[in-house]
Amino acid sequence: MKVYISIDMEGISSIVDWSQVDPRNKEYERFRRLMVGDLNAAIEGVLEAGAEEVVVADSHGRMSNLPPEEVHEAAVLIRGSPRPWLMMEGIDDGFDAALYVGYHSMKGTERGVLCHTISGRVVDAVYINGVEMGEFGLNAALAGWHGVPSIFISGDQAVVEEARRLVPNIRGAVVKWGVSRYAARCLHPAKARRLIREKASEALKALDEFKPFKVEEPVEVRMRFATSTMADVAALIPYAERVDGKTIRMVFDDYPTAFRGVRTAIAVAYPVEER
Template sequence: MNVLISVDMEGISGVVTTDHVTATHKEYDRFRKLMTADANAAVEGALAGGATRVVVNDSHGGMANILLEELNPAAELISGSPKPLSMMEGIGPNVDAVFFVGYHSRMGTGGGVLAHTYAGSIVTELRLNGQAVGETGLNAAVAGAYGVPVVLVTGDRAVTEEARALLGDIETVAVKEGVGWKAARCLHPDVAHRQIREAAERAMRKRVAPFVVATPVEVRAVFQRLAQADMAALIPGSRRTDGLTLEFTAPDMETAYRTFRAMVALAGTV
């Protein structure tokens, strides 16, 4: 079985503030090691569960956070950005299962540690065919377009609840429980890693349906500032429904994903 592991950082064991996930801050090096360790726990569980190939896709910020020299040598690493499919680079018809490690809940979720939707300073809300989604739902929909299920999600309690509500009876691990946007009660990394390994091994036996979004895909994105929406509206085919909201119709989920990312990139220039 081929497994793709998409690893974000806000939901990593012990991460509670933006200092922990910002490359220019002195705390960052400590937490990129913890990010690598969470990824390793998932890799080890996947291998124990029968995976024959494991690809880890670094999915936070500039996407060059995971320490290759400390990653389990049985895994391959996709590092750097931009990548055609961003957080879902490596997905394809040859992948059998997807893990999301270190994920966070969508913007506005109560108890969500560092909760945001794709770009915290740009996007307020994202909907696919009327359903509000965060990165868990958005990325799961990309996997679903290839017929691949997400079988494991790790992060804070809020994202595990979001994932189960959206994706069904999957394996989840809550490595911390939010007590505020930048505060949480955290498991010790050793405990978190044991739970991730065990859940990843169980996840390899899960038989869950992929999260498939019906096509054509109606996408609705709400931006935080007018200038951001102005730039996003430059995308051909976009429709502006109010000052901050844009909609567009995509023929398939991959096109929807790429177009949304292009909007965010343009919005991020102002």
């Protein structure tokens, strides 16, 4: 069995603040070690359940957070950016399952620790065929397009609930309970790792009960930006329509192209200066 793991940082055990996920800050060194701890627990879990190959995509910020020598040696590590498929770089139909470690909920989630959708500064909301999706949904749909089921997620309670709305039987490891966007009740990291290992293993052993999460094609993308200026610029994308002050709409034949559309819209809106 070949397993894909996408790992973000905001949903890692005990992380509650941007400073802890920002390499410019001293705190970051400690928290990238907690990140590798949560990851290795998931890798041990899937190995225990019979995985033979594990590919890990380091998917936070500049996407080179994991100290390579500390990652379980069973895994091949994808690191660095830019890369076309972002948090899902390397996913293809050769994988049997996709797992998500250290994920966070979509922007605007109550008690969602460090919640945002791809870029907190730019994106207010992304709707795929009318359903608002966070990073889990957007990424799980890409795995699903390749026929790969999404079977496990770790992070705070909010992201596990968000994932269950799309994939009801996904196995979840809740490592913290949000009190606010920047506060949480946290499991001890050692306990969090045991839980991640257990649930990841359980998920892969139950692989038969999972189906790939797919969105219907053609795909309607609606994106609401943080400001109307950002929407002014994003609306210049060929065939994009302006829906209202902050929202654009685009329709794509297939999901990977829609995913690229979302990426492109963020890339063009990102440098916009408000004045």
